[in-house]
Amino acid sequence: MKQGELITLLNTYRKEQKCIIGFNINDIYDLQAVALAADEANCPVMAMTYPPVVELNSSFLCKKMVEGIQAKTKQPIYLHLDHSTSVDMCKQAIDDGYHSVMIDGSQKSLKENIAMTKEVVRYAESAGVLVEAEIGKIMGRDVVVKSDKDFLASVEDVRAIVEEANPHIMAVGIGTAHGFTPKAPKIHFDRLSEIAEAISVPLVLHGGTGIPDADIQRSIKIGVAKLNVGTIVHTTYMKELYNAIGKDVNSAYPPYLMKDVIPTIKDVVLDRLNAVNFVPANL
Structure with missing residues (x-):
């Protein structure tokens, strides 16, 4: 992939009212499911690694995993570091060849958030790596929200x-x-x-598991060019694997179990890709 390719793609997507989906992956098996779905849907995807996945495996190994899968697939798979609160983790991911990193300073003051983001952007520039920042709060995961004002992104803060x-x-x-x-x-x-009126950069919608299709499409028309989906992927993975193991725990063997689990994960991923690519008539 060419340097800065993903940056160009996302800018084009915002202009054309299109959207790429980033799927949180944990290992080679759910990554395979994402890749299979991308080829079937005939669209690029982002494979996102959450910090605990990087801490367990390293960003170097995650990159090698994507490279191995990419060699067998037709559609681009862009590797993204999701919700990192560490500048150093972002820098290491950039060094290891990630296409995109998110520096999440949303729990910090605006001044600290800007400083963290600026440092990562400067580091990523020469490598052509895309940088995602966050303002406001995405609820869930123990994020404390007291009122609308507490989680809604301020237009002034976003512009700043x-x-x-x-x-x-x-x-x-x-x-x-x-x-x-x-x-x-x-x-x-x-x-x-x-x-969307205040800034020209593409917007990102987190929490894609529970958002109705019509709301996703409406968001894309406003300026969202990236949608994050995670929970439905790993929950499907764990449930299907649990059920498969439970049928005969003494004979459970990963290569045989995953032949049934991967297609089920793929179907969930494909459903979300279809939601992005489908435009309801009333919108």
């Missing part, structure tokens, strides 16, 4: 971090949540529209 730190894409808190939710999240489309 983009102008001062120059991230390539922005994740913004607009009401979505990580993981499964009791009911569909209330997305504040008015705030999303205000942010």
Whole structure:
């Protein structure tokens, strides 16, 4: 892949009202499922590694894993570091060949967030690596939210971090949540529209597992060019593997079990890819 290729792609996607999906992966098996779905849907994808996955395996090994799968697939698989709160982890991922990194300073002050983002952007520049930043809060994962004002991204704050730190894409808190939710999240489309009018960089929607298809499409039309999906992937993985092991735990053997588990994960990934590529008539 060419230097800066993903940056160009996301900018083009925002202009053309298209969206790439980043899927959180944990190992070679769910990565295979993502790659198979991408080829079937005929679209590029992002394979995202959450910090615990990187801490366990190293960003170097994660990159080699994607390189191995990419050699067998037709569609581009862009490797992304998701929700890293560590500048050093971002730098190591860049050194190890990641195409994209997220520096998440959303729990810090605006000043600290800008400083962290600026440092990662500067480090990534020569490698042509895309940098994602975040303003506001994505609910779930023990994130404490006291009111709408507490999690909604401020237009002024978004403009400030983009102008001062120059991230390539922005994740913004607009009401979505990580993981499964009791009911569909209330997305504040008015705030999303205000942010989209204030900045030209592509926007990122986190919490893709629980967002209705129509809301995803509406967000894409406003300026979202990247959607994150994680929980539905690893939950399907764990449930299917658990059921497969339970049939005969004494004879359970990974190569045979995963032949049945991978296609089920692939179907879930393909469903989300179809949600992005399908445009309802009323929108």
